[in-house]
Amino acid sequence: MMLNERKRKWFDAVVWSASALFAAGLAVDAAHAESHRYAVDNAAYVAECGGCHVAYPPALLGAEAWRAIMQGLQQHFGTDASVCDAKRAEVTAYLVGASNGKRSAATTLRITDSQWFRKEHAEIAAATWKLPAVKSAANCEACHQQANSGDFSERGIRVPR
Amino acid sequence: MNLRFTAAMSATLLLAFASASVAQVPTDYLRSLETAARAAEPGFAGFSAQRGRTWFNARHGTDWSCSTCHTADPLTAGRHATTGRSIAAMAPAANPERLTGPAKMEKWFKRNCGDVLGRVCTPAEKGDVIAYLTSLKG
Numbered sequence: 246m247m248l249n250e251r252k253r254k255w256f257d258a259v260v261w262s263a264s265a266l267f268a269a270g271l272a273v274d275a276a277h278a279e280s281h282r283y284a285v286d287n288a289a290y291v292a293e294c295g296g297c298h299v300a301y302p303p304a305l306l307g308a309e310a311w312r313a314i315m316q317g318l319q320q321h322f323g324t325d326a327s328v329c330d331a332k333r334a335e336v337t338a339y340l341v342g343a344s345n346g347k348r349s350a351a352t353t354l355r356i357t358d359s360q361w362f363r364k365e366h367a368e369i370a371a372a373t374w375k376l377p378a379v380k381s382a383a384n385c386e387a388c389h390q391q392a393n394s395g396d397f398s399e400r401g402i403r404v405p406r
Numbered sequence: 407m408n409l410r411f412t413a414a415m416s417a418t419l420l421l422a423f424a425s426a427s428v429a430q431v432p433t434d435y436l437r438s439l440e441t442a443a444r445a446a447e448p449g450f451a452g453f454s455a456q457r458g459r460t461w462f463n464a465r466h467g468t469d470w471s472c473s474t475c476h477t478a479d480p481l482t483a484g485r486h487a488t489t490g491r492s493i494a495a496m497a498p499a500a501n502p503e504r505l506t507g508p509a510k511m512e513k514w515f516k517r518n519c520g521d522v523l524g525r526v527c528t529p530a531e532k533g534d535v536i537a538y539l540t541s542l543k544g
Binding site for chain 2: 322324327
């Protein structure tokens, strides 16, 4: 009797611990998945910037970086991306408002040069980046199928070979 | 009298039909380009699709021509030379939204002429390339 009770306590403890671990795991998973879906919800931004590249989620850079980028559109990473003053003001306000201060930018201001980006993509082979279907690290859609709508979740990734 | 009226009506309808089947490039915009082109060059004799085609495919002192991103067949989709982003076809016959908004056209001329020519495009160059793109049939 005594022994059985002890066994039961052990069993309970094991079950509870396992459940707790499992729940914690789920929570981490959920947080992880959630952190890879971002809002891209400003028509002017999508129209003015999304013609040449994916309209990158504003939450991928901090406010200062967005401001700097929007002030230098005439020489925008090698091309002229200028917009009229009214649109520039509107898009800047949107990007700054939806920016994320935790995503610190590289000095180049390229999202793809930032530390978090490099860490997230550390497992991607150098040859993959050079594939014709990829062409550039700026081409999110090459692997992130739903990048256009801000969805960078694991589920939507298909790395070309 | 009656016959002349019928003939005039037919001609008008035919013209309307012909211009409708081409692109809806805003006439005010085309006219302003034409006026500016004539002012810049007194001998200006109208826009030329043929000149536009040559110009579209030629390089103008930089690494890129228009066709680098828009392809030599503007009836098909292009691809941005740097980012790989897909670009919808430029010819209105393949993409009716093209060349319909002067503000949008001016914005892209400003951006792309800077990248391809290192300067702004002249009114004659703009008119020629519009003539070329609208001359293409799907």
